[in-house]
Amino acid sequence: MNPRDTFRIAISGISSNKLRSALTTLGVLIGVSAVIILVAVGTGSSQAVESRINQLGTNTLTVFNTGRFGRGASASGTQTKVASLTIADVNALDDPNNAPDVKSVSPVVSTSETATYGASSYSTTVEGSTASYLGAEDYTLQAGSAITSQEVAAHAQVVDIGSDVASNLFTTGENPLGATIMIGSTNFEVIGVLASKGTSGLTNEDSVAIAPYTAVEDHLTGYSQSFSELIVQGKSASTLNLAEAEVENVLAARNDTTVADLPFEVLNQATLVSTAESTSSTFTVLLGAVAAISLLVGGIGVMNIMLVTVTERTHEIGIRMAIGAPKSAILSQFLLEAVLLSLMGGAAGVVVGVVGTRFQIAGVQPVIAPYSIVLAFGVSIAVGVFFGLYPANRAASLRPIDALRYE
Amino acid sequence: MITRQLFGRRDKSPEGLRALPPRGATAPARPAHPVPDGGKRPVIVLRAVSKTYQTGDVEVHALRRVSLTVEAGDFVAIMGASGSGKSTMMNIIGCLDVPTRGYYWLDEVDVRQLEESDLSRIRNRKIGFVFQNYNLVPRTTALANVELALAYRGVKPKERHARAMDALGQVGLAERYQHLPSEMSGGQQQRVAIARALVTTPSLILADEPTGNLDTATSHEVMALFSRLNAEGRTVVIITHEQDIASFAKRVVRLRDGQIYEDSRFVPVHTSETRVEERQAPGAVPASGNLSGGAR
Numbered sequence: 023m024n025p026r027d028t029f030r031i032a033i034s035g036i037s038s039n040k041l042r043s044a045l046t047t048l049g050v051l052i053g054v055s056a057v058i059i060l061v062a063v064g065t066g067s068s069q070a071v072e073s074r075i076n077q078l079g080t081n082t083l084t085v086f087n088t089g090r091f092g093r094g095a096s097a098s099g100t101q102t103k104v105a106s107l108t109i110a111d112v113n114a115l116d117d118p119n120n121a122p123d124v125k126s127v128s129p130v131v132s133t134s135e136t137a138t139y140g141a142s143s144y145s146t147t148v149e150g151s152t153a154s155y156l157g158a159e160d161y162t163l164q165a166g167s168a169i170t171s172q173e174v175a176a177h178a179q180v181v182d183i184g185s186d187v188a189s190n191l192f193t194t195g196e197n198p199l200g201a202t203i204m205i206g207s208t209n210f211e212v213i214g215v216l217a218s219k220g221t222s223g224l225t226n227e228d229s230v231a232i233a234p235y236t237a238v239e240d241h242l243t244g245y246s247q248s249f250s251e252l253i254v255q256g257k258s259a260s261t262l263n264l265a266e267a268e269v270e271n272v273l274a275a276r277n278d279t280t281v282a283d284l285p286f287e288v289l290n291q292a293t294l295v296s297t298a299e300s301t302s303s304t305f306t307v308l309l310g311a312v313a314a315i316s317l318l319v320g321g322i323g324v325m326n327i328m329l330v331t332v333t334e335r336t337h338e339i340g341i342r343m344a345i346g347a348p349k350s351a352i353l354s355q356f357l358l359e360a361v362l363l364s365l366m367g368g369a370a371g372v373v374v375g376v377v378g379t380r381f382q383i384a385g386v387q388p389v390i391a392p393y394s395i396v397l398a399f400g401v402s403i404a405v406g407v408f409f410g411l412y413p414a415n416r417a418a419s420l421r422p423i424d425a426l427r428y429e
Numbered sequence: 430m431i432t433r434q435l436f437g438r439r440d441k442s443p444e445g446l447r448a449l450p451p452r453g454a455t456a457p458a459r460p461a462h463p464v465p466d467g468g469k470r471p472v473i474v475l476r477a478v479s480k481t482y483q484t485g486d487v488e489v490h491a492l493r494r495v496s497l498t499v500e501a502g503d504f505v506a507i508m509g510a511s512g513s514g515k516s517t518m519m520n521i522i523g524c525l526d527v528p529t530r531g532y533y534w535l536d537e538v539d540v541r542q543l544e545e546s547d548l549s550r551i552r553n554r555k556i557g558f559v560f561q562n563y564n565l566v567p568r569t570t571a572l573a574n575v576e577l578a579l580a581y582r583g584v585k586p587k588e589r590h591a592r593a594m595d596a597l598g599q600v601g602l603a604e605r606y607q608h609l610p611s612e613m614s615g616g617q618q619q620r621v622a623i624a625r626a627l628v629t630t631p632s633l634i635l636a637d638e639p640t641g642n643l644d645t646a647t648s649h650e651v652m653a654l655f656s657r658l659n660a661e662g663r664t665v666v667i668i669t670h671e672q673d674i675a676s677f678a679k680r681v682v683r684l685r686d687g688q689i690y691e692d693s694r695f696v697p698v699h700t701s702e703t704r705v706e707e708r709q710a711p712g713a714v715p716a717s718g719n720l721s722g723g724a725r
Contacts, residue, residue, distance in 0.1 A: 024580075024583065026586075027580045034568060034569070038568050337564075338566055338567065340564075341564045341565070341566055342566065342577070342581075343525075343549065343552070344523070344525060344552060344558050344560075344564070345552065345553065345558060345577060345578045345581065345625065346549050346550065346551075346552040346553020346554070346578060346581045346582065346629075347549060347553075347581045348546055348549040348550070348581065349545060349546060349549065350546075351581055422525045422549075422552075423520055423525040423526045426525065426560075426564070
């Protein structure tokens with residue numbers, strides 16, 4: 023029995039009951055395409071999360087004021103001092119002697135205000151900071167110039183606006199540079215427009231207005247001792263952990279406390295990235311596992327149909343054995359039939375999977391992972407072999423006399 | 430494996446097959462058991478063959494110590510009522526079943542020593558089966574059905590096709606080679622089955638009630654075909670319970686209760702004439718004629 027004959031017999035077996043073969047194939051098709059699509063959704067969403075985090079800059083630390091009591095609780099009555107992030111802290115951290123791995127420190131005061139220009143208005147997030155803020159937050163200028171240290175010192179009412187702010191306020195196409203816009207009830211002069219960072223952030227990063235923190239405190243938030251957060255830029259991503267330790271030590275020393283009791287939270291972007299990565303890979307594995315189960319169910323469908331086929335064709339098997347078909351020929355005939363069924367399902371599943379990933383699913387643009395195609399296709403063949411082996415073996419082990427008598 | 434060597438040597442030296450069991454010698458690895466030889470080369474040698482089926486607590490003795498020798502070129506009808514053990518005997522002769530006790534040499538090969546894989550080879554090379562209900566592979570053309578036996582042997586497609594067409598020509602169905610079994614009458618299907626049986630040039634053509642589903646005229650056509658094949662030198666064993674079918678044979682063996690109770694020869698094994706010609710059987714027409722049977 024040459025392979026071509028075996029192939030022909032298997033094909034005629036499959037085509038003898040087309041609807042049933044098609045439905046069996048459909049089971050594998052769904053399994054394979056589910057693996058490809060769901061893994062693609064997982065990969066797509068993890069890539070989206072990663073790119074979001076990368077936009078924040080991977081070599082920055084964010085120091086948050088947690089609002090816990092600091093500087094040693096005052097012993098006088100119930101009065102306590104609230105820990106604060108002051109400009110003195112900023113200067114201490116900016117000192118290369120204290121923190122050699124820190125490149126820059128940018129204090130942030132932020133508030134939400136409505137910006138108006140003429141008849142247009144747009145709600146913005148106003149970030150009051152220093153000259154190093156743009157670099158630390160990975161903003162680039164599309165036009166104009168960044169706020170300078172002199173402007174910070176001079177409490178200058180100047181602002182760099184995000185691209186969405188610019189497009190929403192300056193609707194008639196006039197040049198925003200040099201224009202005076204109203205933020206809250208204060209006039210600010212636009213000195214720069216930021217390049218778009220995209221809208222993929224948790225917050226829209228293009229709806230910001232960045233001004234000297236001194237001016238923001240004067241006119242919008244009111245003067246407070248403490249900044250809400252500090253953006254610390256490390257010298258490089260690889261030394262970020264060193265920088266984190268330095269920042270914690272400096273702040274602990276300045277607050278007469280230990281690192282463990284620090285009233286601030288230091289958020290390391292690198293940690294955030296790895297956390298997000300492990301979360302999204304768990305997510306992908308979970309989706310893949312669900313899809314794998316449907317592939318398994320498809321495989322069981324193949325086995326089920328092959329068992330039915332073997333039972334239905336027992337008499338035919340008897341005839342073949344009587345005219346001298348060896349066990350191996352019967353085995354390979356049914357095994358090949360099972361493998362062909364799952365192979366066709368696998369191939370169609372790859373097509374459906376690839377087409378399916380072209381569409382957005384639940385707000386995520388799926389990204390095809392090539393390994394998932396190879397894996398799903400390979401597994402579908404393995405499923406055919408695995409689930410076809412038992413029925414085929416059952417057919418081949420029939421005693422010819424019993425098979426012939428079977429009606 | 431003894432048989433592999435035998436098969437391997439077959440093409441080069443036909444004598445190799447005679448190594449087991451030689452005339453009057455002992456079969457290796459088995460108790461001494463002489464193979465009787467009536468002077469001719471026997472195709473079938475059954476010695477003290479018993480077959481017992483276990484149905485629940487009851488033992489059914491389908492065959493009781495049956496001995497039978499069929500020479501090459503003979504045409505034997507095995508007769509008996511249902512339950513007489515003739516089908517069991519046919520299954521054992523056809524290597525579809527194995528005896529509970531006793532010995533069986535087919536074409537001088539001790540079948541009891543063979544593995545299942547060797548038995549399938551025996552069935553393929555030495556036996557051509559014809560069944561009562563034709564047993565053609567469904568959804569497969571007449572030609573493909575006939576070719577199938579050669580395909581399992583590994584014959585190349587081109588040669589296979591030529592031999593299958595030749596066999597179909599011998600049974601007068603050359604023009605219908607592309608028909609499916611469902612498109613053919615019973616007589617035609619049975620002739621395709623006969624073509625399939627003889628395409629492998631077996632030592633033995635074994636037919637189990639080949640006319641059981643056919644009307645009288647078609648039956649006689651089919652039997653005339655068997656007679657012709659026998660006249661060409663093939664050994665034919667048919668099983669039947671009809672006297673007029675048995676009358677085509679040169680020798681009739683009657684079974685009753687699992688034992689042979691009558692064994693009569695009407696025509697010598699080696700003769701140019703067949704009984705059918707003597708008898709001028711009604712409806713017996715040369716099978717190569719372009720006739721189609723009526724019964725389904």
